Amino acid sequence: MSTTARARVQPRSPSQRLRTLSRPQLPTSAIAGRSLLYAILIVLAIIYIAPFLVQVATSFKTDAEAASNPMSLIPATWSLAAYERLFLNSDFPVWFQNSAIVTVFVTLGRVFFNSLAGYALARLHFRGRNVIFALLIAVMSVPGVVLLIPKFLVINQLGIYDTYVAMIVPLLTDAAGVFIMKNFFESIPASVEEQARIDGAGTFRVFWSIVLPMARPALVTIIILSFQGSWNELSHFIVATQSPELTTLTKGVASLASGQLSQGTQYPLKLAAAAIMTIPVAVMFFIFQKRIMNTTDGAVKE
């Protein structure tokens, strides 16, 4: 929010004016044009942010107030009832724990297996490499939703239905991640590895101690994507498990949303649950924001 304020208060700082001068722009309409631009951007930003503010505010309201005053950002009477109920009188902590376990294993697995396979496809010469790569591309184009029934069938056949194994193992690698790693490894100059090879390092050692540390930007991308992906995953967990002890946040909150409608609306409770489940990805997002945005902010220093 502070950034908006800054943007509004000083739209024509000295450096700004300099920049405007250095660009070939129509000077007369520039100010009006820019005011309009900011007006549009601020309205849009409010539309994108307001729902989340309303969500957090409502989670601290009483059920009655959530219904009577859905838009206010400050609760008339602060109530922690929703959070108390979630943490002390529900399975919510179990859901959170399950999501955390799955996310940690899936992220670690993807970082390792995706980079391993990506390295092999980018750098190692072996017969069948092209076939594997072609299959990978084909697999990438299979839409996830049509796999619901198929996945259940295999998990059931393997006898791992309703276990952590069924939740974690199928997610341990993903075609898109392998593809990202392969592209990155191709951009690293081959001379780096040759040096190590001449010194007598084996293939795994070259990969592990030389190339992988250089791949930090790509690894961060994989970490972000798999963290987000496995934390937010729903359909896989629906078909892989059924017992309450293995319910993840996504499944649990979805059941809150649909199953308990008959017991009153309970909006503060549901919104509190949804808000808490957003926190880890939000933290992740703000830590790696620059990387996620993936664009170089050249001219403007913020």
Added chain:
Amino acid sequence: MTTPSRTSRRSGIRGGEAASGWLFTAPMIILLGMFLVIPVLMALWVSFSDWNGRGSPFAGTVSFVGMDNYSALLGGGGLAEQDFGTALRNNAWYVLLVVPIQTMLSLFLAVLVNRAILRGRGFFRTAFYFPSVTSSVAITVLWLFLFSSTGAVNKLLSFIGVNGPNWFNDPSGVLHNILRVFGVTTGPAALTGNSFLGISFWEWLAGPSVAMSAFILMAVFTTSGTFMLLFIAALQNLSGDVVEAAMMDGANGWQRFWRVTLPQLRPTLFTVLTLGLIGAWQVFDQIYTGTQGGPGKTTLTPAYLSYQTAFTNQAWGQGAAIAFILFVIIVVFTLFQRWLLAERKVSARRMRLYVQTPTPGGSK
């Protein structure tokens, strides 16, 4: 770790490479094979069988029923066909509205945010992108609240004197509602009398239901940020030369955007459209969390119907068949998109301009 080569160093390295190549890719091959390729083949078999969910689908008691599951969906005349038709209708409207709106909005956001002179760019980007990182379950819960009958959206609408609908409980089609304003409440006999997939043409043309419209708004809200990033990346890769040349020729901002920038963004535009299409045909999480197909089956989508048919109604063959039809729909749309991209790299009209006028300035 180090394997000293007996023959020449070079062949030693190559020999080791083949083995480690397979070793390195083995986990990926096994995992993707086990949980992607084999499952698809198994489901393909199930879609041609009468498996009822008990025991192995390869047991002797399960028999091959040919195209029965598919024909029940595509021409059975029963509830299965009607539900499938309804799901297709709902999702088609969803795609028809979500894909163009999210593409235009994300391009609009990217162009706004990409201005070099803009202060607080990072803030605006963050604001627009944040909904994209949150889970669809959390957003759906939020949406159920915002669009409830006493929710924030209706409160907002009441300020401008509009009596908002009970969004997620309103099965009426938006287009039908618009026609009702003009006094049209039933369609002509040609539309109501004839049907496709168990749904009359009049029902096909109902438009998305009010409930589905709320999901459409949600999809636009959550995906525009992701696609905005793709457009920003593309915009930053454009060289300024062409725009500057156009500027010298006196093209105004609008002309520069339509005639210079947009044609250069074509590849990204197609990526966004293709990804949007693929995503929009797979609506599942939102429906599972939110409405479960209701009200009046107007938010039923093929993906959710496939799940429901198999897991709730235990009609596994039919559920798998729905999944494969959906698969074909997505593949066809993707191929169509690719064909369009390959076909029209330079449009005929543009080509003519290039041929007639070698200088870019002469084309105006």
